[in-house]
Amino acid sequence: MKIESLDLPDEIKRFYENSGILELYPPQAEAVEKGLLEGKNLLAAIPTASGKTLLAELAMLKSILAGGKALYIVPLRALASEKFRRFQEFSELGIRVGISTGDYDRRDEGLGINDIIVATSEKTDSLLRNETAWMQEISVVVADEVHLIDSPDRGPTLEVTLAKLRRMNPSCQILALSATVGNADELAAWLDAGLVLSEWRPTDLMEGVFFNGTFYCKDKEKPVYKPTKDEAINLVLDTIKEGGQCLVFESSRKNCMGFAKKAASAVKKTLSAEDREALAGIANEIMENSETDVSSVLEACVLSGTAFHHAGLTTPLRELVESGFREGRIKLISSTPTLAAGLNLPARRVVIRSYRRYSSDAGMQPIPVLEYKQMAGRAGRPRLDPYGEAVLLAKSYEEFVFLFEKYIEAGAEDIWSKLGTENALRTHVLSTISNGFARTREELMDFLEATFFAFQYSNFGLSVVVDECLNFLRQEEMLEKDSDALVSTVFGKLVSKLYIDPLSAALIAKGLREAGTFTELTLLHLICSTPDMRLMYMRSQDYQDINDYVMAHADEFSKVPNPFNIAEYEWFLSEVKTSLLLMDWIHEKPENEICLKFGIGEGDIHATADIAEWIMHVTAQLARLLDLKGAKEAAELEKRIRYGAAPELMDLLDIRSVGRVRARKLYEAGFKSTADLARASPEQVATLVGPKIAEKVFKQIGRKETVPESSDIESLEKGFPERQRTISDY
DNA sequence: ACGAGAGTACTTTAGACAGCATGTC
DNA sequence: CTAAAGTACTCTCGT
Numbered sequence: 001m002k003i004e005s006l007d008l009p010d011e012i013k014r015f016y017e018n019s020g021i022l023e024l025y026p027p028q029a030e031a032v033e034k035g036l037l038e039g040k041n042l043l044a045a046i047p048t049a050s051g052k053t054l055l056a057e058l059a060m061l062k063s064i065l066a067g068g069k070a071l072y073i074v075p076l077r078a079l080a081s082e083k084f085r086r087f088q089e090f091s092e093l094g095i096r097v098g099i100s101t102g103d104y105d106r107r108d109e110g111l112g113i114n115d116i117i118v119a120t121s122e123k124t125d126s127l128l129r130n131e132t133a134w135m136q137e138i139s140v141v142v143a144d145e146v147h148l149i150d151s152p153d154r155g156p157t158l159e160v161t162l163a164k165l166r167r168m169n170p171s172c173q174i175l176a177l178s179a180t181v182g183n184a185d186e187l188a189a190w191l192d193a194g195l196v197l198s199e200w201r202p203t204d205l206m207e208g209v210f211f212n213g214t215f216y217c218k219d220k221e222k223p224v225y226k227p228t229k230d231e232a233i234n235l236v237l238d239t240i241k242e243g244g245q246c247l248v249f250e251s252s253r254k255n256c257m258g259f260a261k262k263a264a265s266a267v268k269k270t271l272s273a274e275d276r277e278a279l280a281g282i283a284n285e286i287m288e289n290s291e292t293d294v295s296s297v298l299e300a301c302v303l304s305g306t307a308f309h310h311a312g313l314t315t316p317l318r319e320l321v322e323s324g325f326r327e328g329r330i331k332l333i334s335s336t337p338t339l340a341a342g343l344n345l346p347a348r349r350v351v352i353r354s355y356r357r358y359s360s361d362a363g364m365q366p367i368p369v370l371e372y373k374q375m376a377g378r379a380g381r382p383r384l385d386p387y388g389e390a391v392l393l394a395k396s397y398e399e400f401v402f403l404f405e406k407y408i409e410a411g412a413e414d415i416w417s418k419l420g421t422e423n424a425l426r427t428h429v430l431s432t433i434s435n436g437f438a439r440t441r442e443e444l445m446d447f448l449e450a451t452f453f454a455f456q457y458s459n460f461g462l463s464v465v466v467d468e469c470l471n472f473l474r475q476e477e478m479l480e481k482d483s484d485a486l487v488s489t490v491f492g493k494l495v496s497k498l499y500i501d502p503l504s505a506a507l508i509a510k511g512l513r514e515a516g517t518f519t520e521l522t523l524l525h526l527i528c529s530t531p532d533m534r535l536m537y538m539r540s541q542d543y544q545d546i547n548d549y550v551m552a553h554a555d556e557f558s559k560v561p562n563p564f565n566i567a568e569y570e571w572f573l574s575e576v577k578t579s580l581l582l583m584d585w586i587h588e589k590p591e592n593e594i595c596l597k598f599g600i601g602e603g604d605i606h607a608t609a610d611i612a613e614w615i616m617h618v619t620a621q622l623a624r625l626l627d628l629k630g631a632k633e634a635a636e637l638e639k640r641i642r643y644g645a646a647p648e649l650m651d652l653l654d655i656r657s658v659g660r661v662r663a664r665k666l667y668e669a670g671f672k673s674t675a676d677l678a679r680a681s682p683e684q685v686a687t688l689v690g691p692k693i694a695e696k697v698f699k700q701i702g703r704k705e706t707v708p709e710s711s712d713i714e715s716l717e718k719g720f721p722e723r724q725r726t727i728s729d730y
Numbered sequence: 731a732c733g734a735g736a737g738t739a740c741t742t743t744a745g746a747c748a749g750c751a752t753g754t755c
Numbered sequence: 756c757t758a759a760a761g762t763a764c765t766c767t768c769g770t
Contacts, residue, residue, distance in 0.1 A: 076747085101748095102747065102750095120747060123747080125748085154747065157747080157748095250744095251743075252742080254742080338744075341745085354759095357744065358743040358744085359743095359757095359758095362757055363758030364743085364758040365758080537742085537743085539741080540741065607746070611746095611748085613749085615748095617750070656752080657753065657755095658754090659755070661754080662754085731770100733769095733770090734767105735766105736765100736767080736768100737764105737765080738763100739763090739764080740764095741763095742760090742761085
């Protein structure tokens with residue numbers, strides 16, 4: 001099917017023809033035949049890189065030029081910015097694109113002027129909770145990676161959000177994009193969608209198992225070049241020899257770094273002079289971005305043409321690795337599953353060195369077929385590689401047979417809704433009521449009828465859990481107690497709006513109510529005891545230290561559990577360990593020191609601080625609303641966590657381009673406040689932070705604006721009742 | 731006396747969304 | 756129902 005023959009305005013056809021796209025891929029053509037351009041709902045369950053994005057674009061553009069608005073929902077921030085950048089190319093068609101994620105965001109109402117909005121599923125949920133007006137104008141919703149409905153922690157949000165969008169806007173077209181799953185037909189039926197099911201790929205994929213020096217595929221086998229005694233390294237060298245690049249998946253960070261190091265010397269020998277020069281440039285940038293032990297290891301690897309990639313790396317470092325690979329300079333990336341689900345980063349050959357992954361309740365388990373397919377699907381760069389190869393490694397004949405049967409010949413698992421637990425449902429019950437989507441239990445059940453859970457299990461299964469949620473929310477005073485109707489309290493509305501788990505909010509309120517005096521530690525531990533926080537693992541060497549610390553600071557914790565209750569005490573120690581990480585951070589311990597002490601990467605510090613900052617913000621807001629002690633302390637800690645700095649630097653940190661390090665330098669030199677700086681000589685300041693920064697500093701302290709107090713509570717009290725919509729409005 | 735190699739005990743184990751208001755070194 | 760791989764350390768044996 002030709003682009004020219006599609007029912008689209010000429011300008012769109014010309015846009016694609018100019019970029020060299022003249023003809024649709026077979027699955028794309030099938031989607032068009034099934035009503036993609038006529039506003040029909042569709043589920044496309046097709047492999048990565050077989051043109052899902054184009055499908056979405058055609059549907060969105062068609063609808064927008066007819067006066068509509070498109071929402072593109074993704075699971076990852078990184079994916080949101082990738083799509084955002086791509087869709088910005090439509091600006092020549094006069095189409096405006098916006099992005100909304102937790103970290104990168106424009107004002108929500110202002111977002112509404114855009115024709116396409118890219119958002120994460122949680123952000124979409126949050127926009128719905130805040131009753132963002134433009135959401136009613138949406139005419140197409142694209143749900144990318146919709147198989148994530150199966151995920152226990154994030155799937156429920158996705159399905160509830162889709163159900164709400166459809167309820168609010170029944171005429172809206174849904175285009176769901178999914179990896180191949182066992183029950184795609186069931187998912188399609190839930191969405192009232194046509195199904196496009198295909199295994200077609202633009203580049204051939206040879207999947208197979210490597211055993212005894214030979215790569216066995218379904219219908220062929222080939223021997224592999226054998227210069228070293230490590231089979232995985234041989235597979236890498238074999239690929240490089242044929243002019244390709246290699247992606248190796250590992251199941252732990254340690255192994256992932258280990259393999260990149262191990263392969264380095266052999267890969268280095270294959271590099272051209274030109275490669276070496278480019279790699280030296282990348283290595284340089286790495287060192288400019290980070291000065292930890294891990295980044296030095298990465299630098300050494302990159303100089304040899306290898307790299308590793310995992311969530312312990314900061315975003316800039318990850319991006320350097322990704323772009324070095326895309327440019328063909330880095331020949332091998334050894335990665336944890338970070339790269340499997342995320343960005344589009346294809347390679348000639350993918351080697352899955354470890355198909356098992358640890359889970360705390362069942363030990364090492366084979367990964368699901370769906371995850372294997374995501375990794376294998378990275379093999380083969382369209383237009384650059386003649387074919388792609390996905391290789392599993394077997395150590396014995398039994399394993400060889402097992403791998404072949406499980407991953408190559410069998411299909412992917414079915415996906416199952418995970419909405420049916422109190423933990424998953426609690427927050428969505430509250431937000432549904434708080435928004436006016438449901439005013440009675442009947443309306444609530446009626447709404448939940450539209451979820452994938454109800455579709456799969458019938459919503460009878462939800463009834464008991466819903467009552468548990470309602471009881472909890474009433475008991476915690478997030479819902480009015482003595483009303484048969486479902487009415488959220490001001491507290492409940494704030495909890496819903498701040499996007500925190502109601503259980504976290506209840507724990508925070510209780511902690512603030514019961515605490516006598518607050519130290520930094522009290523508040524940090526309070527937020528770490530919340531289910532929204534992500535905790536550090538305890539290593540065997542940690543027990544002694546953390547335990548001693550608990551003994552020394554026992555009076556600063558709201559409650560220390562009995563050490564004989566092993567499970568509970570163990571959990572408590574993890575909370576304390578995480579609190580101590582945050583303590584070091586807000587006391588300006590250097591990043592590398594924190595990494596070594598806690599056995600984590602720089603990326604983990606920032607991720608932990610990011611969540612902590614959010615929950616501390618929530619704590620301050622809740623304390624203010626409920627008139628509890630600690631509001632001021634929490635607000636100060638929120639800011640300290642944002643910058644990772646001690647309290648005496650707070651004034652200096654209001655200056656832009658002054659962070660924890662520069663502020664400390666200025667402070668130690670005697671400039672303890674903006675007022676001190678106003679009296680300082682420019683030369684003095686320039687020697688401390690450099691002339692450019694000094695200039696910026698002086699520009700600002702002349703006209704320093706104070707930030708107005710946040711207005712969450714006021715807007716709730718004033719603005720909400722009359723703005724509140726009910727289900728009958730839709 | 732020293733070192734290679736086998737055997738053993740111990741340790742560790744992926745990823746990542748959200749609020750708010752704008753720029754770290 | 757319920758793990759495995761890497762590593763650090765120890766022991767043994769041969770030179």
